[in-house]
Amino acid sequence: MNILKEFTSKRNEVLLAEDENGRFVIKRYARAEAAAAEKAVYNLLSGGKVRIPKLLSSGEHELMLEYVDGVSFTELLESQESAESVDFAPWEELVKWLCLFNKETGLAPGDCNLRNFILDARGQVCGIDFEQCREGSILETAGAVCAFVELYDPQETPLKMSVSHFLQEKFSEIAGISAQELAEQTACQKAVIISRRERKKYDAAFSAVILAGGKSSRMGSCKAELPWGGKTLVEHQVNKISALGISDIMVSGYSRPVTGTRFVPDIYPEKGPLSGIHACLCAAKSAACFVISVDAPLFSPDEMKLLIKAHLAGDSPITVAEHRGTLEPLIGVYDSSLSDAAEEILQGANTSVKHLLDQIGFAVCEFSDENSVRNCNTPDEYNELYTETKEHHKIDNK
Numbered sequence: 401m402n403i404l405k406e407f408t409s410k411r412n413e414v415l416l417a418e419d420e421n422g423r424f425v426i427k428r429y430a431r432a433e434a435a436a437a438e439k440a441v442y443n444l445l446s447g448g449k450v451r452i453p454k455l456l457s458s459g460e461h462e463l464m465l466e467y468v469d470g471v472s473f474t475e476l477l478e479s480q481e482s483a484e485s486v487d488f489a490p491w492e493e494l495v496k497w498l499c500l501f502n503k504e505t506g507l508a509p510g511d512c513n514l515r516n517f518i519l520d521a522r523g524q525v526c527g528i529d530f531e532q533c534r535e536g537s538i539l540e541t542a543g544a545v546c547a548f549v550e551l552y553d554p555q556e557t558p559l560k561m562s563v564s565h566f567l568q569e570k571f572s573e574i575a576g577i578s579a580q581e582l583a584e585q586t587a588c589q590k591a592v593i594i595s596r597r598e599r600k601k602y603d604a605a606f607s608a609v610i611l612a613g614g615k616s617s618r619m620g621s622c623k624a625e626l627p628w629g630g631k632t633l634v635e636h637q638v639n640k641i642s643a644l645g646i647s648d649i650m651v652s653g654y655s656r657p658v659t660g661t662r663f664v665p666d667i668y669p670e671k672g673p674l675s676g677i678h679a680c681l682c683a684a685k686s687a688a689c690f691v692i693s694v695d696a697p698l699f700s701p702d703e704m705k706l707l708i709k710a711h712l713a714g715d716s717p718i719t720v721a722e723h724r725g726t727l728e729p730l731i732g733v734y735d736s737s738l739s740d741a742a743e744e745i746l747q748g749a750n751t752s753v754k755h756l757l758d759q760i761g762f763a764v765c766e767f768s769d770e771n772s773v774r775n776c777n778t779p780d781e782y783n784e785l786y787t788e789t790k791e792h793h794k795i796d797n798k
Contacts, residue, residue: 599645613653
């Protein structure tokens with residue numbers, strides 16, 4: 401047996417192999433459950449009504465499959481875009497395949513990336529990835545496919561929109577889906593894809609720092625553990641950051657375990673917030689860190705996005721929140737490369753975060769709502785903020 405190539409796969413090892421009987425595909429799974437799930441779909445479709453590769457053999461972590469020669473629908477879309485001409489016949493065949501697949505199985509493909517559908521030399525469609533199949537309607541599948549077409553890079557070109565509109569017409573005709581329902585589902589699926597891509601972008605580019613240090617002498621108790629919307633303040637901040645897609649979340653100044661975070665101790669203790677920022681810049685897995693104090697509970701995920709986008713759009717290594725001319729340096733984005741500059745300041749007399757801003761230079765992102773950047777340092781401030789924002793807590797608990 402000769403291995404000819406390895407196919408791109410995020411989850412598994414997928415190989416094109418050849419022996420004396422011809423070519424075939426070996427799919428090796430990290431999880432036995434995934435292999436079993438895909439094998440179950442192959443068994444479900446063994447009657448031959450829906451075109452799929454033949455299952456040649458199987459093991460606990462491996463399937464051996466027929467090799468289907470042809471072009472993927474992503475390649476087809478790219479070639480039609482390049483030629484500035486659409487042959488709609490293959491797209492109609494794709495709709496027929498998806499409708500028949502759903503009719504026979506009651507399943508949605510799960511992953512409607514068009515590279516998982518092959519157009520063979522005879523013009524027949526063959527699906528090749530069923531690991532993530534789940535119960536779902538043809539409406540859900542149709543919307544996902546149309547959304548994928550529209551958002552395939554470059555997005556929403558005239559040709560891609562014409563393909564999407566054709567697909568919607570054919571799904572309506574063959575599956576009996578109303579045009580309005582399909583348009584709404586396509587818009588919904590596009591929002592899901594955009595959100596997922598945005599989360600991946602943030603996760604790749606940003607770590608996060610929650611500043612939870614200080615003696616809380618004015619509060620009289622640990623601010624990180626104060627209740628907020630059914631959670632503690634530190635958990636509340638973690639949930640908001642996680643909603644952006646950032647997975648590398650560091651907590652400074654609060655060493656008790658917090659799900660989804662890692663504790664980073666100060667390298668220069670007793671030096672104020674800058675020491676926490678510095679230690680986290682040194683430990684960050686990404687090129688920049690979103691920083692927020694634990695006691696600013698109303699700074700929303702949308703406002704976090706605005707701040708991050710302002711940082712990406714500018715050329716300053718620091719971008720901080722501002723409200724009516726007042727800087728909020730403990731809500732900002734700091735490039736991880738600033739760790740050396742922060743260390744130099746920590747070795748001097750003035751160890752304030754503002755000193756770092758003055759030394760390096762910074763950009764600002766203006767927020768008009770005072771509550772978004774408001775923090776609480778005393779029981780009265782906390783109780784006032786909590787009482788005024790009960791509606792926010794109700795939303796958080798839904």
